[in-house]
Amino acid sequence: MKPINISEKFGKFSEQWSPRQIAQVDNMQVILARLQGEFVWHKHDKEDELFQVVEGTLYMQFRDRTEVVNAGEIIVVPKGVEHNPTTKDGEEVLVLLFEKLSTAHTGNVVHERTKSEYPKI
Amino acid sequence: MKPINISEKFGKFSEQWSPRQIAQVDNMQVILARLQGEFVWHKHDKEDELFQVVEGTLYMQFRDRTEVVNAGEIIVVPKGVEHNPTTKDGEEVLVLLFEKLSTAHTGNVVHERTKSEYPKI
Numbered sequence: 001m002k003p004i005n006i007s008e009k010f011g012k013f014s015e016q017w018s019p020r021q022i023a024q025v026d027n028m029q030v031i032l033a034r035l036q037g038e039f040v041w042h043k044h045d046k047e048d049e050l051f052q053v054v055e056g057t058l059y060m061q062f063r064d065r066t067e068v069v070n071a072g073e074i075i076v077v078p079k080g081v082e083h084n085p086t087t088k089d090g091e092e093v094l095v096l097l098f099e100k101l102s103t104a105h106t107g108n109v110v111h112e113r114t115k116s117e118y119p120k121i
Numbered sequence: 122m123k124p125i126n127i128s129e130k131f132g133k134f135s136e137q138w139s140p141r142q143i144a145q146v147d148n149m150q151v152i153l154a155r156l157q158g159e160f161v162w163h164k165h166d167k168e169d170e171l172f173q174v175v176e177g178t179l180y181m182q183f184r185d186r187t188e189v190v191n192a193g194e195i196i197v198v199p200k201g202v203e204h205n206p207t208t209k210d211g212e213e214v215l216v217l218l219f220e221k222l223s224t225a226h227t228g229n230v231v232h233e234r235t236k237s238e239y240p241k242i
Binding site for chain 2: 005026030049050067069070073076081099100
């Protein structure tokens with residue numbers, strides 16, 4: 001029950017595409033991630049996933065379009081929808097995610113970037 | 122699957138202690154609220170509640186202490202814990218909450234401020 005400072009938590013890690021867990025709310029978790037470049041196409045069959053952009057501009061690719069999500073904006077990717085988070089021009093983008101504890105960040109895809117769990121910071 | 126701009130959503134309402142729903146993630150909801158002064162002591166027996174301060178300084182009173190939560194910070198109030206969100210010096214504080222769809226904002230207490238559901242904006 002202590003305040004959690006988001007910027008301070010981002011200062012604790014520099015690895016990209018490697019989420020850290022900063023809080024739990026019931027069966028959900030709050031995670032932080034540093035993104036740069038393109039991730040991997042995937043979907044989550046059973047879980048929605050919320051992205052809140054903290055710094056930079058996120059280009060959320062869907063199969064039929066790309067949504068531009070700026071700092072201070074949120075986008076919810078519903079379960080079952082293929083998506084690929086991407087950044088442009090070499091920008092590192094900082095995002096906060098809300099999702100179930102059970103959500104694997106690469107969803108249905110096993111990839112070299114897949115992490116089985118997120119370290120708590 | 123469209124970006125949701127948090128500031129823009131706050132611009133759509135001015136009532137205090139009257140949350141608005143801006144997104145759903147599985148069985149959870151993202152709500153925005155404008156707080157000024159003192160709310161009411163309450164607890165949520167079955168749900169954790171996350172507060173993210175967007176603007177201003179929130180004083181989260183617990184029975185044994187008060188936590189100061191600044192903009193850019195998060196605090197999670199675990200289920201069963203009595204709390205009373207408060208602001209000081211007449212400041213209006215903008216918060217984003219993440220909680221179950223079933224969470225009543227006044228928890229176990231029925232109060233003149235109790236809302237049975239939150240309008241979607």
